[in-house]
Amino acid sequence: MDRSRVLVADRIGATGLAALEAATDVDVDIKPGLAPEVLLDIIDRYEAVIVRSATTLDAGLIEAATRLVVVGRAGVGVDNIAVDAATRRGVIVTNTPAANSIATAEQAMSLMLSVARHTAHSHSAVASGEWNRGKFTGIELAGKTLGIVGFGRIGREVARRARAFGMELIAFDPYVTELAAREQSVTLMELEDLLQRSDIVSLHCALSADTERMINAETVALMKPTAILINAARGGLLDESAVAAALGEGRLAGAGVDVYSSEPPSAANPLIGLPNVVHTPHLGASTAEAQSDVARQVVEQVLDVLRGEGIRNSVNFPFRMDPETAPWLDLASGMGKLQFAMAPSRIERIEVEARGEGVAEHIRAVATGVLAGLLTGFIPEGVNLVNAPTLAADHGIAVSQTEGIGALDYPNMISCRVFWDGGDRTMSGVVFGGREGRIVQVSSYHLDAKPQGIVLLMLNTDVPGVIGQVGTLLGEHGVNIAEWRLGRDEVGGHALSFINLDTWPDEEVLVELRAVPAVVKAMVLDL
Numbered sequence: 001m002d003r004s005r006v007l008v009a010d011r012i013g014a015t016g017l018a019a020l021e022a023a024t025d026v027d028v029d030i031k032p033g034l035a036p037e038v039l040l041d042i043i044d045r046y047e048a049v050i051v052r053s054a055t056t057l058d059a060g061l062i063e064a065a066t067r068l069v070v071v072g073r074a075g076v077g078v079d080n081i082a083v084d085a086a087t088r089r090g091v092i093v094t095n096t097p098a099a100n101s102i103a104t105a106e107q108a109m110s111l112m113l114s115v116a117r118h119t120a121h122s123h124s125a126v127a128s129g130e131w132n133r134g135k136f137t138g139i140e141l142a143g144k145t146l147g148i149v150g151f152g153r154i155g156r157e158v159a160r161r162a163r164a165f166g167m168e169l170i171a172f173d174p175y176v177t178e179l180a181a182r183e184q185s186v187t188l189m190e191l192e193d194l195l196q197r198s199d200i201v202s203l204h205c206a207l208s209a210d211t212e213r214m215i216n217a218e219t220v221a222l223m224k225p226t227a228i229l230i231n232a233a234r235g236g237l238l239d240e241s242a243v244a245a246a247l248g249e250g251r252l253a254g255a256g257v258d259v260y261s262s263e264p265p266s267a268a269n270p271l272i273g274l275p276n277v278v279h280t281p282h283l284g285a286s287t288a289e290a291q292s293d294v295a296r297q298v299v300e301q302v303l304d305v306l307r308g309e310g311i312r313n314s315v316n317f318p319f320r321m322d323p324e325t326a327p328w329l330d331l332a333s334g335m336g337k338l339q340f341a342m343a344p345s346r347i348e349r350i351e352v353e354a355r356g357e358g359v360a361e362h363i364r365a366v367a368t369g370v371l372a373g374l375l376t377g378f379i380p381e382g383v384n385l386v387n388a389p390t391l392a393a394d395h396g397i398a399v400s401q402t403e404g405i406g407a408l409d410y411p412n413m414i415s416c417r418v419f420w421d422g423g424d425r426t427m428s429g430v431v432f433g434g435r436e437g438r439i440v441q442v443s444s445y446h447l448d449a450k451p452q453g454i455v456l457l458m459l460n461t462d463v464p465g466v467i468g469q470v471g472t473l474l475g476e477h478g479v480n481i482a483e484w485r486l487g488r489d490e491v492g493g494h495a496l497s498f499i500n501l502d503t504w505p506d507e508e509v510l511v512e513l514r515a516v517p518a519v520v521k522a523m524v525l526d527l
Helices: 014-022 036-045 059-064 083-088 101-116 119-127 153-164 178-182 191-197 240-248 288-307 326-342 360-375 388-394 466-476 507-514
Strands: 004-008 026-030 048-051 070-073 092-094 145-149 168-172 200-203 228-231 254-257 277-279 347-355 398-401 413-420 423-432 436-442 445-449 454-461 481-488 494-501 519-526
Touching: 004 014, 004 036, 004 288, 014 026, 014 288, 036 059, 048 288, 059 083, 070 288, 083 092, 092 288, 101 119, 101 153, 101 200, 101 228, 101 254, 101 277, 101 288, 119 277, 145 153, 145 191, 153 168, 168 191, 240 254, 326 347, 326 360, 326 413, 326 423, 326 436, 326 454, 326 519, 347 360, 360 388, 360 398, 360 413, 445 494, 454 466, 466 481, 466 494, 466 507, 507 519
Parallel strands: 004 026, 004 048, 048 070, 070 092, 145 168, 145 200, 200 228, 228 254, 254 277, 347 398
Antiparallel strands: 347 413, 413 423, 423 436, 436 445, 445 481, 454 494, 454 519, 481 494
16 A cells, blocks of 8 residues: 555654654644644645544545545544544544443542532632631541443543442443442442432433433422432533522532533533632543553554554444445444334343355444444444444343244345343244345344334334234324234234334324324334
8 A cells, every 4th residue: 555644633742743743654733723724735645634623524525535434533523523524435534432331430520529628718818818627527528439421431431440449330321231239339320210329429421312411300309308419421411400409498508510511611601619629620631641552553554544554443334345245234234223112121131143045254243233223222422333242242131142043034134132020022024126125023023124214113013904904193293104014923812913004103193193092002213
């Protein structure tokens, strides 16, 4: 391969720059702070671009970067990169999600100690000439119950440190198994129970539609009036007004806040200036070690991609797609999404089978596709065919290859069986004509369904008239049926319908549908 050119468009740590300078197979231009129009004019010269958060690589820049192979983001968030545009162009986007785990965990511990011992406010008092020891009597962490909300990399690092302080550890994470938690000497429980039991609550989950303002007036009311709240994750996890009201009225003892709904926070932010709140300006990843690790890791990842030596921490689809493999991967991903949507509780284990000439050799890719589809159900962003296995391991989901899962006899077929506490479900699929993936088995139901677009899944008793009732109901609400496939376990038993729709039905449609006497279950999902 010819020598590659790398553009460093933002300032990165010296360790990263040193690694680039030591690389004999790349030419490096260090040009932080370029105006967008200047960057647009030169970006087509480079195979790799390294950025932090200051430079935005929008779709126009990605489209203009005709030689671009990889974008390296020195940090976690990729909202300044048009990832979809990069994926369409076949450009790999990598980030460094693990580099700041320890730094953020230590920041959370620092906030705990500062709030518990009034460190910041007593410092200010002494600095201003006041000496009042009784005013700043604190509490010890030893023996206190720490509730960790979100038990991923950072949550687990917090647990390790809190254990050394002699704290009792509990956690809420709906997609971590009991086994994974027990290995860390942590007890899993529901969020409501955790909030009621905890002396200190520390947030370490991603911000999503499900977690936005998860700490609000209702959930704060569950907490002890002596409790301390720590947020070093995302500002949007808090309803800041509700938390401020609880702090001001004595319904919450204190808080340590490193992140805010809007940054920098305005003077109108209700948390700013409260005497029982310790503030820091989003310092979670701001350590010399973390910044050094981020720079080193992003450079190593970019060089690996350019040299064809592997892909790590890609946030988009990194595999080479060819006409033979692509439909099987799409089918596997759809099966994973369906398995997640249909599972009644946490999925703990997955078995995968790929049989037939031209399919069996792709077992690893198929398994990863199933995982990627499944994980997108509870991780809102960043799941892909590279990081899905790692994320599954982080959440305690075991994956294995096996044989004889599918009960049907097709020359080429992929199957997956998922297990939860007390149950399992098998699903199988085939690709017809080398192009179109179809679901052919769901447990004891045999059918021929297209896992694409908007799908209405319906389980009903096998009695006459159901199709007519449901079709009429959907028609009255203007919901068009693109395709309706069903299978039944036995005559007069149950039927599983897989109905492809042209539009997403309103909630009232589902309410009326579930009121049909023969309908047992109904759900809508977008595959």
